[in-house]
Amino acid sequence: MPPDSLPHCEANCLPTALTIPALNDVFRCVDQLGPQFEADLVELLRIPSVSADSRSTPDVRRAAQWLVEHLGAMGLPAQLIETPGHPIVYAETRPVPGAPVALVYGHYDVQPPDPLDEWTSPPFEPTVRDGNLYARGATDDKGQMLTHIKSVQAWLAANETLPLQVKLLIEGEEEVGSEHLEHFLGNNREKLACDCVVISDTAQFARGVPAITYGLRGIAYYELHLQGPSQDLHSGVFGGAVVNPAVVLSQILAAVLDDQGRIQLPGFYEDVVPLGDRERDEFRSLPFDEQAFQDELGVKGLAGESGFSTLERRWARPSFDINGIWSGYQGEGAKTILPARASAKFSFRLVPDQDPKKITAGLRTFLKPLIPQGVAMELVDFHGAPGIAMPIDSHYLKAAADAIEIGFGTRPVFIREGGSIPIVNTFAEELGAEVLLLGWGQNDDNLHAPNEKFSLADFHRGIRASAALWHSLAATKQ
Ligand code: BES
Ligand code: MN
Ligand code: MN
Secondary structure, eight states, X not given: OXXXXXXXXXXXXXXXXXXXXXXXXXXXXXXXXXXXXXXXHHHHHTSOOBTTOGGGHHHHHHHHHHHHHHHHHTTOOXXXXXXXXXXXXXXXXXXXXXXXXXXXXXXOOBOOOOSGGGOSSOTTXXXXXXXXXXXXXXXXXXXXXXXXXXXXXXXXXXXOOOSSEEEEEEESOGGGXXXXXXXXXXXXXXXXXXXXXXXXXXXXXXXXXXXXXXXXXXXXXXXXXXXXXXXXXXXXXXXXXXXXXXXXXXXXXXXXXXXXXXXXXXXXXXXOOOOOHHHXXXXXXXXXXXXXXXXXXXOSOOOXXXXXXXXXXXXTSOEEEEEEEEESOOSSSOOOEEOSEEEEEEEEEEOTTOOHHXXXXXXXXXXXXXXXXXXXXXXXXEEEEOOXXXXXXXXXXXXXXXXXXXXXXXXXXXXXXXXXXXXXXXXXXXXXXXXXXXXXXXXXXOTTSTTOEEEHHHHHHHHHHHHHHHHHHHXXXX
16 A cells, blocks of 8 residues: 555654655554454454453463464564463564563453443444444453554564564453552663553543543542441331431531532642643643533533543542442332441542652541441452553653554643552653553543443554554663
8 A cells, every 4th residue: 555545644643754765664554453453453353351340260271372372473472471471472572682671561351341231232242333342351451452562463474674672561460459450660770670660551631632641530449348236127117316327427428528619638739739721721731622622421510629630630630539438228119228337439539749658647547536326347459550641742752642643643741630540650660661552542432331342444544543652762871
């Protein structure tokens, strides 16, 4: 295919691509192999690698094995590294003296597919509709992660030597907190030594507006169990005289936020890095349509911490959410009981420099006076991760912006995002590497929700951008 008919690449980016002969050969391979790349993604998406569900453990392993075999078949011997949890997959291309080393991080585990009856097509039977591939894990993160494997495959298929060494680190526990990867990283600093970490596990700012993400929120996640009487009681016979754990739970959860949307845990805002005027201006200059955002979500209004815009609230201010709540009778009709137990899952999104451990301590102090006699409390502390905000003036970021311009036909905007990737801080701190968050997804990709999807056009644009990235990073002199 002649280079001037490269798809997904508008005229303004062609001159850059055309001046790099090796890259043109690689792009030809990307085009030729495109249908095969889609078929490979479909194969991986068929494996229900739900890390949170122990019944899926054999399938999680199958996904890891699929990757090892797949990498081997494209000429990249890969290792399946055992952990006490789900395995890690690792591979690397040949070292290139004098060039930087890029470490690609991604995850092959996925979120549970529930609620199943809300999927138009089954979550593990990938289906194309309107140019989108629907399946659990399509965007988060199998589809996005695979773009980097495929770009390396295209370089190899074009018989080009990669201009830098690429290390691939794909884990199976991101959706459950990356605990074992954390240990692996601590013990394998030399093996994983790199100059930058490339992660595609975020989103573009909007359709036609690719983005580089320079900040993520952290998270502190809990489960709270309240136990009242030793069994459910008749609410007429005992109600009013015996403490109802569901009422106590409601009071506790309702007390977390004040009427300004501020979190009431002691010391909660102590370490929050305030938003600067310059950054607030930059957020304001992004093409964000609040009405369209509401319409997309099917809500008639928005709410949050007063004094902050929607983008500020989503990206750069902490938040509190109840993620699940259960107690008492859930069946049809009325049943007059006073439930014995009540539970909730809830979480705080954190911003730099909040420390999840400090948040837990504050939470315990907050809970203590709210638990009356007659109720016993158990607090389970799940995964925690701090947030991150990185400088945006580096050479690697500029190289990444150039590559995105080649792959997507437009220069990216710089954004923060509200989600969390727990291991990102560890990469920055333990490996001293710069982290490049290059998201190929869309905000309406339904990640973690029914009908998750990934645009096939974005899949191919991502592969193209990734292929260009190896060139532009290698050409960078730090
Ligand atoms: N890929 C997401 C994180 C993400 C999504 C960041 C969109 C920015 C935009 C990741 O797989 C994820 O879901 N992370 C969890 C972390 C948790 C399980 C520790 C999250 O953010 O809830
Ligand atoms: Mn993800
Ligand atoms: Mn996720």
